[in-house]
Amino acid sequence: MKLLQHLRSYFVPGIILFLYTCLLIGTYLYEHHLLLTDTSQKVISRWTNELSRMDMIVEKTINDQDQTRIEDELLFVSTDLDLKTYLLLDATGKILYANHAIWRGSNAAEVIDTFSPMFQHQVVNAASFSTQVDYERSLLTIYYPLQSAHAAFGKYPQIIYLEYDLYPAIAAADNVFKSRFILSWGIVSLLLLVVLGLTYLSFLKPIKILINSIGKNTVPIPSFWIADELAVLQQCLLQHQQQQNRLIKQLKDNEQRWLFAIDSTRNGIWDWNIASRDVFLSDRWKEMLGFRPEEIADSFTAWKERLHPDEADHVLAALQSFLDGETDQFELLHRLRHKDGHYLWILDRGMIIAWDNAGCPTRMIGTHMDVSEDINNQQTLAHLSSYDSLTNLVNRNSLMELLKKAVHVAHATNSYSALLCLDLDNFKIINDALGHHIGDRLLVQLATRLSDMFAKQTVARLSGDEFVILLNNIGQNEASATTQALMIAGELRHVIAASFNIDGRQLHVSASVGIHLINTVMELNAEELLRRVEMAMFAAKENGRDGCVVYTAELEQRTNQNLLLQNDLRNAINQQQLMLYYQPIVQRDGKIVAAEALLRWYHPKLGFVSPAEFIPVAEHSGLIIELSRWVIAEACRFINSLAAKNCVIPRISINISARQFNHIDFVPSFLSAIAEFQVAPAQLQLELTEHLLLTDLSVIQDKFEALRQAGIAVAIDDFGTGYSSLSYLQHLSLTQLKIDQSFVKQIGCSHKADAIVSTIVNMAHALELQVVAEGVETPEQRQFLLNVGCDSFQGFLWSKPVPAASFTELLTQEFLQPEHGNQ
Numbered sequence: 001m002k003l004l005q006h007l008r009s010y011f012v013p014g015i016i017l018f019l020y021t022c023l024l025i026g027t028y029l030y031e032h033h034l035l036l037t038d039t040s041q042k043v044i045s046r047w048t049n050e051l052s053r054m055d056m057i058v059e060k061t062i063n064d065q066d067q068t069r070i071e072d073e074l075l076f077v078s079t080d081l082d083l084k085t086y087l088l089l090d091a092t093g094k095i096l097y098a099n100h101a102i103w104r105g106s107n108a109a110e111v112i113d114t115f116s117p118m119f120q121h122q123v124v125n126a127a128s129f130s131t132q133v134d135y136e137r138s139l140l141t142i143y144y145p146l147q148s149a150h151a152a153f154g155k156y157p158q159i160i161y162l163e164y165d166l167y168p169a170i171a172a173a174d175n176v177f178k179s180r181f182i183l184s185w186g187i188v189s190l191l192l193l194v195v196l197g198l199t200y201l202s203f204l205k206p207i208k209i210l211i212n213s214i215g216k217n218t219v220p221i222p223s224f225w226i227a228d229e230l231a232v233l234q235q236c237l238l239q240h241q242q243q244q245n246r247l248i249k250q251l252k253d254n255e256q257r258w259l260f261a262i263d264s265t266r267n268g269i270w271d272w273n274i275a276s277r278d279v280f281l282s283d284r285w286k287e288m289l290g291f292r293p294e295e296i297a298d299s300f301t302a303w304k305e306r307l308h309p310d311e312a313d314h315v316l317a318a319l320q321s322f323l324d325g326e327t328d329q330f331e332l333l334h335r336l337r338h339k340d341g342h343y344l345w346i347l348d349r350g351m352i353i354a355w356d357n358a359g360c361p362t363r364m365i366g367t368h369m370d371v372s373e374d375i376n377n378q379q380t381l382a383h384l385s386s387y388d389s390l391t392n393l394v395n396r397n398s399l400m401e402l403l404k405k406a407v408h409v410a411h412a413t414n415s416y417s418a419l420l421c422l423d424l425d426n427f428k429i430i431n432d433a434l435g436h437h438i439g440d441r442l443l444v445q446l447a448t449r450l451s452d453m454f455a456k457q458t459v460a461r462l463s464g465d466e467f468v469i470l471l472n473n474i475g476q477n478e479a480s481a482t483t484q485a486l487m488i489a490g491e492l493r494h495v496i497a498a499s500f501n502i503d504g505r506q507l508h509v510s511a512s513v514g515i516h517l518i519n520t521v522m523e524l525n526a527e528e529l530l531r532r533v534e535m536a537m538f539a540a541k542e543n544g545r546d547g548c549v550v551y552t553a554e555l556e557q558r559t560n561q562n563l564l565l566q567n568d569l570r571n572a573i574n575q576q577q578l579m580l581y582y583q584p585i586v587q588r589d590g591k592i593v594a595a596e597a598l599l600r601w602y603h604p605k606l607g608f609v610s611p612a613e614f615i616p617v618a619e620h621s622g623l624i625i626e627l628s629r630w631v632i633a634e635a636c637r638f639i640n641s642l643a644a645k646n647c648v649i650p651r652i653s654i655n656i657s658a659r660q661f662n663h664i665d666f667v668p669s670f671l672s673a674i675a676e677f678q679v680a681p682a683q684l685q686l687e688l689t690e691h692l693l694l695t696d697l698s699v700i701q702d703k704f705e706a707l708r709q710a711g712i713a714v715a716i717d718d719f720g721t722g723y724s725s726l727s728y729l730q731h732l733s734l735t736q737l738k739i740d741q742s743f744v745k746q747i748g749c750s751h752k753a754d755a756i757v758s759t760i761v762n763m764a765h766a767l768e769l770q771v772v773a774e775g776v777e778t779p780e781q782r783q784f785l786l787n788v789g790c791d792s793f794q795g796f797l798w799s800k801p802v803p804a805a806s807f808t809e810l811l812t813q814e815f816l817q818p819e820h821g822n823q
Contacts, residue, residue: 020192024185032177039173040133040166043140048129050077051144051160058088058146058157070097084139085112085163091124093117096157108161114141120159138167268368270350272300274323275362279303288346288370290339308335308343315348322350323361328464329440330366331389333375345375351437359664390440391447394460399468402458403526406470410518413473416481417518420469420489421533422496422511425545427465429662430507433700439465441502442509449495468533481517482550489513489548512540516551535559542616566621568603569614573630577602580634581801585653585772585794588786590815594651594685596794597635598801599627624657631655632670635684636677638804647811653685655717661688667706681711687738689717701731708733715772719760729767737764741775741795747784758788765789779818 054073061069070088077086078099088097093108093115108115123130123143132141144160268285272278281298289296289306296302307315311334322330330350335343350366386398394402406417424446431439443465450459450467458470471488475481493511500507514536516529524532536551539559543549572578578601585594601609618624635652642649660666674684686707707714715736716729729737739760746753757773764771773785776795785793798816810816 027185028181031181032174035173035177036135036170039170040135040140043164043166043169044131044133044142047140047142047162047164048131048144051129051142051162054088054160055144055146062156074099082165082168083162084165085161087112087115087161088157089120089159089161090156091158093120096155112161112163114139114163115161119143120161124159133166138165138170140164140166270303270366270368272364272366273362274364275356285368288344288368289336295339303336306337308337311335319350323352323364328436329390330364333371336368344370345372347371351440353435353437355435388461391444391461393447393451393467394458396460396462399458399460399462399470400526400530402460402470403529406472406518407524407526407529409472414476415473416475416478418471418474418481418485418488419516419518419529419533420471420485420492421462421514421516421530421537422467422469422492423537423541424465424496425510425512425541426658427509429658430509432662432664434505438502438505438507442500442507445500445502446496450492453492453495462530466534466537468530478517478519481519482515485515485517486548486550489515493546493548510546512537512545513548514538514540514551515548532556538620542620544616562617565609565614566617566623569601569618569621569623572601572603573626575604577604578627578630578634579803580631580638581803582638582652582807583794583801584799584807584810584816585650585792586798586816587792588790590798590817592650592811592813592816593792594653595807596653596655596687596801597631597638598655599631600801619657619659622659625660625663628654628656628660629673632673633677636674636679639679639683640677641804642808642811645808647808649683650811651683651685651713653687653715655687658689661700661703667703667710671710671712682713685713685715685736687715687717690719704733718774729769734767734769736770736772738772738774738794739790744773744775744781744785744795745777747781754784757785761785761788761790782818 054070054077057069057073061067074086074097077083083099086099087095087103087108089108090096095103095106095108095111098104103111109117119130120143124145127145127147129142129144133139134141140163142160142162142164144162146157146159268288269280269282270285271280277300279298279300279302281296281302283293286293286296304312304316315332315334318327318332319330321327330348332348334346334348336346337343347369348366349369350364352361352364354361354363356362386395387393388395403419406419409415410417427439427442430442443461446467447459447461450469454469454471457472460468460470462468469492471485474484474488492513496509496511500509514533516533516536518529532551536549536555539555540547540549542562549555578599581598581600582595583598584592585596587593599611599615601611601614603609615624618627631654635654639649639652656666671681674681704714713735714733715738716734717738718740719737737760739757743753743757743760747757748754761771770791771789772792772794773781773790774794776782776785776793776797778797781795782793782797797818799810802810
């Protein structure tokens, strides 16, 4: 392992040195090639000028019949010692003039190896000179056809053939090049070594020293070369180590205090590892049953065998039901056999504290309290039969009796009462993400708030996160009673909206409230009252949560319709009744850069069903997950169809519900789906509402980061309508904020409305997020958004949501003009 680490430490420098060497060699070869080309071109240029001059001399010589001028010119050019061959040939290749007199009268092909008669004819026919450079022999060859009108006659020169030795010119230029190359790259290499040395002294060496100092509670003395940031880091590291030591000490102290507190309560402690079946039984637990610590084994069997025969099956069934998640809590009153043979009444409480990756419980802890004396006095049994064990509020059984009395009181006093049923929104997300123990503590805090608010009224816990409040004598007529009930429900929601502090976490929840009036002539039993008020509560959830709904006969009818709608929705996918519409998202210049995929349902009898009607039904019934999977697959198929048509593919945005996003395997299943369709992650974007951010940051942060690393963009939809903390925005891997259309519609209505939109845009840009405005319908809204720097727009001003075929036609337009959607 040390050898591998040692080799790895030299790997990066080795790679850098190799790349630098490759760059040096490549630069040298490239520039040397340019040198050869440039040198040969200069020689060619000089000799073409000389040959052109000879052409004019030959023409004048023929005209004047004075051959001495050609001889003189030959003597002149022969002074260049690098000139190897200079021949004037007639049409047959016979040498008429040459820089060596011995060649005159000979055939050029016989005395010059490199001369080609065929090439001579080609050059003459082309009437253009030709040059050939042989870099291996450093030889320049030129065939230069003469332009004289007499060149075609055998006794006159037709072409000039020249061979020139390039080696001296190339050698001289090469010497200069090598000197300059070595000097320049030597300076670069020296500077690079200086930079690497400073980097090592200022960063690498101090970091290595800093790593070696970890755990030693010492800080190396900063040197002249060390960077200021590393010096600060050294001090921070020491402070962190000191703080860690303090926290460890505090943890040990707290552990001792906890053990002392447990011992003081005189309760027996048990700790059960469900997977291994190992059990820890505290000394106090054994003492309660009359045993010394060594007299009874720490095992599940030791507890099971001491259960009362009449209660054993019930206790084990209740335990299994709790482990299966069918009940919210484990609290039982049962009997255990004492060492002497008699039975003790034990109040057995337990909670799950660990789960495996599949969500199955793996560890459970609890306490045994000896309540024999209380049971003998019947106080404990009476309390447990009437009150909820977790919150100490009235339970369902007691509430039913109180409701019966409330109906009689309303008849007797001729006054109205009201029944309020509240249910926390998205409470399951908190349980799934943070654990049931956190959820239970939140319920206890909520129960305390409700008890304080309705100290003189009845507050009951029905089950889970559902509570009922009975308000007596709130009005003498229906109108006043309704007004009073709604006002109280509003105050109730405000109380619940205040944050809950649990283990340092700030949790924000909202509640949906149903209201049912108890009037003077009503003849309903308690069960029917609860059914109706719960129906109103569920209607509040379907309306978007965090609201109030009063029960009416119309609500009863609508609920029945929703039930029918839910049944039809289950068959909509298989019967191909669903489709996706696409609404373009345009840049400031009108170019389509994205589109939001919007689900539409065409019912065979009802026609198009509004998403506002069937989406809440899907959310409430759990069908939203199946619908979302269909939407993802359909969007991928649409992207592939655009690719097959060679269309420009904009990014497609898909809305994902908080319920689906918080599913344990959402990210891997989503990535698997798009991989199956071979869709590039960059072609998709997920839109999530702010309700998702009501959960703990650490729970969703990992999913956001996994999506970012996969290349999936994530946007916050309907921004500004939720209740999340803005601090979440700086910790999540977001790419875009979409301003809710409710803010866009108010543009121009007031200075405050304009200021809100402007603030959202500026804040998003400060966080390096793109901004999309939804619901843009007027030129005035568009101009205002342009002025405040909004990046993209979506709305009827450009286009309504359209079917896939119509959207494909829109993509053929380079830009969408405003008011396109109204045409």
